[in-house]
Amino acid sequence: VSNRDGGRARGHGYHPAPMSAHAADGRSPTQAPSNGAGSGATHTPAGGRTAALRRVERLARLALDPEREERLAADLERVLAAFESLTAVDVRGLEPLHQPSDGRGSERDTRREPPEPPLDRETLLARAPRARDGFFSVPKTIAE
Amino acid sequence: MNAPSPAPTHDAPTLDATGLVHAIASGATTAARAVERALTAAANDRFGAFAEVRADDARARARDLDRQRASGAPLGALHGVPVAVKANLCAVGFETNAGSRILAGHRPLYDATSVARLLAAGAVVIGTTHMDEFGMGSSGENSAFGVPHNPHSPRGVRLTAGGSSSGSAAAVASGAVALALGSDTGGSVRQPAAFCGVFGAKPTWGRVPRHGLVAFASSLDTVGVLARSARDLELALAVLSGPDGRDATALTEPFAPLPHDGLAGKRVGVLAAAALAGITPEVARAFETARDDLSARGATLVEVELPHAVHAVATYYVVATAEASSNLARFDGVRYGARVEGDGSLAGMMAATRSAGFGDEVLRRIAMGTHVLSSGFFEAWFDRAARVRRAIANDFARAFEHVDVVATPTAPTPAFALGSVIDPLVLYRGDALTLPASLAGLPAISAPCRVPSGALPVGVQFVAPFGADAAALAAARAFAPQIVTAVPAAEELR
Numbered sequence: 001v002s003n004r005d006g007g008r009a010r011g012h013g014y015h016p017a018p019m020s021a022h023a024a025d026g027r028s029p030t031q032a033p034s035n036g037a038g039s040g041a042t043h044t045p046a047g048g049r050t051a052a053l054r055r056v057e058r059l060a061r062l063a064l065d066p067e068r069e070e071r072l073a074a075d076l077e078r079v080l081a082a083f084e085s086l087t088a089v090d091v092r093g094l095e096p097l098h099q100p101s102d103g104r105g106s107e108r109d110t111r112r113e114p115p116e117p118p119l120d121r122e123t124l125l126a127r128a129p130r131a132r133d134g135f136f137s138v139p140k141t142i143a144e
Numbered sequence: 145m146n147a148p149s150p151a152p153t154h155d156a157p158t159l160d161a162t163g164l165v166h167a168i169a170s171g172a173t174t175a176a177r178a179v180e181r182a183l184t185a186a187a188n189d190r191f192g193a194f195a196e197v198r199a200d201d202a203r204a205r206a207r208d209l210d211r212q213r214a215s216g217a218p219l220g221a222l223h224g225v226p227v228a229v230k231a232n233l234c235a236v237g238f239e240t241n242a243g244s245r246i247l248a249g250h251r252p253l254y255d256a257t258s259v260a261r262l263l264a265a266g267a268v269v270i271g272t273t274h275m276d277e278f279g280m281g282s283s284g285e286n287s288a289f290g291v292p293h294n295p296h297s298p299r300g301v302r303l304t305a306g307g308s309s310s311g312s313a314a315a316v317a318s319g320a321v322a323l324a325l326g327s328d329t330g331g332s333v334r335q336p337a338a339f340c341g342v343f344g345a346k347p348t349w350g351r352v353p354r355h356g357l358v359a360f361a362s363s364l365d366t367v368g369v370l371a372r373s374a375r376d377l378e379l380a381l382a383v384l385s386g387p388d389g390r391d392a393t394a395l396t397e398p399f400a401p402l403p404h405d406g407l408a409g410k411r412v413g414v415l416a417a418a419a420l421a422g423i424t425p426e427v428a429r430a431f432e433t434a435r436d437d438l439s440a441r442g443a444t445l446v447e448v449e450l451p452h453a454v455h456a457v458a459t460y461y462v463v464a465t466a467e468a469s470s471n472l473a474r475f476d477g478v479r480y481g482a483r484v485e486g487d488g489s490l491a492g493m494m495a496a497t498r499s500a501g502f503g504d505e506v507l508r509r510i511a512m513g514t515h516v517l518s519s520g521f522f523e524a525w526f527d528r529a530a531r532v533r534r535a536i537a538n539d540f541a542r543a544f545e546h547v548d549v550v551a552t553p554t555a556p557t558p559a560f561a562l563g564s565v566i567d568p569l570v571l572y573r574g575d576a577l578t579l580p581a582s583l584a585g586l587p588a589i590s591a592p593c594r595v596p597s598g599a600l601p602v603g604v605q606f607v608a609p610f611g612a613d614a615a616a617l618a619a620a621r622a623f624a625p626q627i628v629t630a631v632p633a634a635e636e637l638r
Contacts, residue, residue: 083458096530100585129483
């Protein structure tokens, strides 16, 4: 069985650009659509992959030092490039599989259940890095 | 094939859990003696399997269990059996840190359902075991707290115990405990079981409730078991399975072991040699022996194709990292775990906490998962991978029209030396044989193959249809009915 037909798959509307360093517009697997389009690069420039990683850091609430950032950017680029083989699979007619049970046999319906006493506030707050006056305490988010 | 009968001795690490339960029930030994032996082994553990041992609590509980027996109370299925629990399963009294700095010192307020069920059946949790951080790793080396090594390491070399349930596998292989809980998202019970020469069960997704398991990738995570016999896996799964009001994904249908009628007449699917091209010669030879053993026991080997399995590594590392990036968002320095204040802002505190608290492999996966879910990349990566995942599951469904179980080597290599594999991609590819069953949610059992004397352990994996854990167990039990000999954790226990 051969599924090596990335071209056909692209024809079916899957975002082709970020998938391949060899895509027509030259975007790398980690370049955001906005910062690489039309650059004509066939491989990811260092600035590109670091910019892509900074976007990830912002989304994932991370703040890495430059050395770690560079290492992670290089790893991410290499791993994604290795997984580009996914583009070759013909996925037409395949529904995404998000839960292997597909609903088989599990209790998906709401059910009658006697309420149990919850854990008390003091016990829970005792595990918190900072707590004050019965609440979790975090840095101020509203300016005075 | 008859199950081995329990040896009538109380202290040798030759007893599996089934044998130990019989010995305690019959009065040949006591829970207190069994627990004392396990505690001695854990205290002298030269393989670094244990993260934390709570000896006094275990002794008190064992005395309690012995009193219960003396009073004539009915005995649980695991009455008096010392067990170890992977450090990502909540167990009251223990530190559930999942191998991560960000959870250092975290002591849960409740037991995981799997732990609660072991306790309700009479087991004694003596300790927790080291693991790759959040279950992310195949060598045990991604741990903030300790890296176990393989009890089968030749003199002068430290081999990996596998991962991520590295400590649980080493604890069982050393005979310190007969049973240990692990978790298996992409092979984290099966691969360490194979590397350490023991049995490992990754149940059907949903078979064992995950409440109290520190989540990594929810559509893949399973709670699994490591043991020195296949019958012990069956015993443990019977205790662990069943619906749970705290986990809506838990399967409602009961787990029912099959009669032990062997492999005669069973059809075992095997892959063509080309589909196993990545395995080492040692693994190939061991698997050849395994095929001969299956045939000798009356099984018919049938060649099956899993044409999309070649994409399993890519599919898994897109789906699992995406889910991990979402699950690990909860570690933000607010409600529990560590906190680093950073620049004094809320976002700065969270970023500083997470960047300091997560190890490199976890960061790699959060970065990858965040990327494949992000706007502009979601369809090309995450959605596409979820569809290829469907193709992998469909391949299995087609194969199971012709065979009862599918057998493959569990891992492409035997255990490798600690520190010898540092390229994440090479480690990811080492999961190639366990990932297809994980993606499809299927039950899979790793059992030790026969290998030449002095050779490293090699595992064979039996994969069964969704929900058919009993079929995978029956195959493993008929294939390898023995109790694996332990490599004692302390020289003096030999």
